[in-house]
Amino acid sequence: MSGDRIEVRALTKSYPGSDRPALAGLDLEVPRRRFVSLIGPSGCGKSTLLRVLAGLTSPDEGTVDLFGSGPRALCRAKAVGLVPQTPALLPWATVRRNVALPGRVNRRAGRGTDTVDELLEGVGLAHAARSYPHQLSGGMRQRVAIARAFALRPELLLMDEPFSALDEFTRESLQLQLLDLWQQRSTTVVFVTHSVQEAVALSDTVVVMAPGKVHRTVPVDLPRPRGTSAVTGPDARTIADTVRAHLRQAWDGGAAEPEPEPTGAR
Numbered sequence: 477m478s479g480d481r482i483e484v485r486a487l488t489k490s491y492p493g494s495d496r497p498a499l500a501g502l503d504l505e506v507p508r509r510r511f512v513s514l515i516g517p518s519g520c521g522k523s524t525l526l527r528v529l530a531g532l533t534s535p536d537e538g539t540v541d542l543f544g545s546g547p548r549a550l551c552r553a554k555a556v557g558l559v560p561q562t563p564a565l566l567p568w569a570t571v572r573r574n575v576a577l578p579g580r581v582n583r584r585a586g587r588g589t590d591t592v593d594e595l596l597e598g599v600g601l602a603h604a605a606r607s608y609p610h611q612l613s614g615g616m617r618q619r620v621a622i623a624r625a626f627a628l629r630p631e632l633l634l635m636d637e638p639f640s641a642l643d644e645f646t647r648e649s650l651q652l653q654l655l656d657l658w659q660q661r662s663t664t665v666v667f668v669t670h671s672v673q674e675a676v677a678l679s680d681t682v683v684v685m686a687p688g689k690v691h692r693t694v695p696v697d698l699p700r701p702r703g704t705s706a707v708t709g710p711d712a713r714t715i716a717d718t719v720r721a722h723l724r725q726a727w728d729g730g731a732a733e734p735e736p737e738p739t740g741a742r
């Protein structure tokens with residue numbers, strides 16, 4: 477147990493009626509305040525891992541230590557935020573209220589809150605504070621979901637392909653806003669994506685998964701804050717090529733040499 481990291485050990489999880497486990501002995505370490513992306517073939521267990529980390533489902537075997545607590549305890553303490561692919565906003569509430577509501581829950585849980593105006597500013601939605609969800613574009617709804625997740629001041633933010641339905645321009649602008657919010661706060665982010673470019677642009681570490689387990693961890697040694705030139709330059713392209721090579725191995729059944737050191741997302 478350690479308060480400065482997430483430690484997942486030998487995690488297994490099978491769904492009833494499925495012929496192979498969704499997670500098959502997965503090990504992972506994520507130090508506090510890091511931004512880590514999970515990437516891997518469809519069905520390799522990325523969402524299942526997020527659901528276990530969020531305390532939404534229990535593993536069959538293995539241990540999960542989130543900064544010295546279990547997932548359910550961290551969730552009860554309102555210290556875990558989850559941003560899904562399609563945000564579920566309250567249709568009857570304005571943008572402002574949608575973002576403010578977790579704060580009220582938080583105050584009851586004895587945790588601090590961020591001011592709603594700062595968060596709306598941070599995601600470029602100050603002008604839409606009085607709008608309702610049905611009046612927003614998909615990108616704006618996802619911005620509300622991100623602001624709402626940060627309103628919880630989460631120790632751990634889990635994001636499951638949050639930008640996959642967005643056009644490239646909206647996606648890039650949201651990536652920058654997310655990085656700004658993350659850098660201003662001490663949140664640890666675990667981010668699922670299918671985009672190698674996105675994983676490299678955002679992360680300290682890219683975790684390449686093969687079915688049920690971690691295949692490789694790839695450090696992203698790019699300076700922060702990352703401007704467009706850093707994430708499109710030669711160093712970023714080299715890292716992206718490394719991730720793609722590991723992804724190809726993962727697709728081919730994970731026939732790589734063993735991980736040289738423990739599968740920590742350092």
Ligand SMILES: Nc1ncnc2c1ncn2[C@@H]1O[C@H](COP(=O)(O)OP(=O)(O)OP(=O)(O)O)[C@@H](O)[C@H]1O
Pocket residue numbers: 491492494497498516517518519520521522523524525
């Ligand atoms: N509720 C469920 N019941 C039965 N099987 C499930 C359930 N959820 C996931 N699975 C199976 O578990 C495996 C892992 O699924 P999971 O959604 O975690 O993968 P993923 O990597 O997130 O996939 P994708 O990239 O397509 O979103 C898959 O074989 C999937 O069919």
